[in-house]
Amino acid sequence: MDIVGLYAAQPFWVWAGLAAAILAAEVVTGSGWLLWASASAAVTAAVVGLLDVDGPTTLLLFALLTIASTLLARRYLPRDVAAAPAGDINDNVGRLVGHRGSAVKRFAGGEGRVFIDGKEWAAELAEGESLEAGAHVEVVGVDGARLKVRRTA
Numbered sequence: 001m002d003i004v005g006l007y008a009a010q011p012f013w014v015w016a017g018l019a020a021a022i023l024a025a026e027v028v029t030g031s032g033w034l035l036w037a038s039a040s041a042a043v044t045a046a047v048v049g050l051l052d053v054d055g056p057t058t059l060l061l062f063a064l065l066t067i068a069s070t071l072l073a074r075r076y077l078p079r080d081v082a083a084a085p086a087g088d089i090n091d092n093v094g095r096l097v098g099h100r101g102s103a104v105k106r107f108a109g110g111e112g113r114v115f116i117d118g119k120e121w122a123a124e125l126a127e128g129e130s131l132e133a134g135a136h137v138e139v140v141g142v143d144g145a146r147l148k149v150r151r152t153a
Helices: 003-009 011-029 034-050 055-076
Strands: 100-103 111-116 119-125 136-143 146-151
Touching (some): 034 055, 111 136
Parallel strands (some): 119 146
Antiparallel strands (some): 100 136, 136 146
């Protein structure tokens, strides 16, 4: 059976499979943009499963849903992590900005480890080269999983 015959026999499962494949690609890439195409394919699958819609109309529906949902997401959702609201529960490192802790060991060359919120983190000084063990610090930024800290009183 060719693809046209498969689609004619089971259009719902073709669209559901496409939605799953696009969602898998989104999980691998983590871009956030493929979610909308996946959701559009899932809605298209539901429409095809409930209504008797021909192939070209179904493709047009999928295309319009994908375009509309992507444009709406681009308009109403943050474009980058920096624009995301503060306190994002999924950003366990970024939420530490402003938190205070202490140096675990003496910093040498501007790098060391700090203890903040019950965890030990790799850190670098935002200014200065050294910091003694036990010194109080505040997180002023994040670079990947490394915290940027400054000495506090």
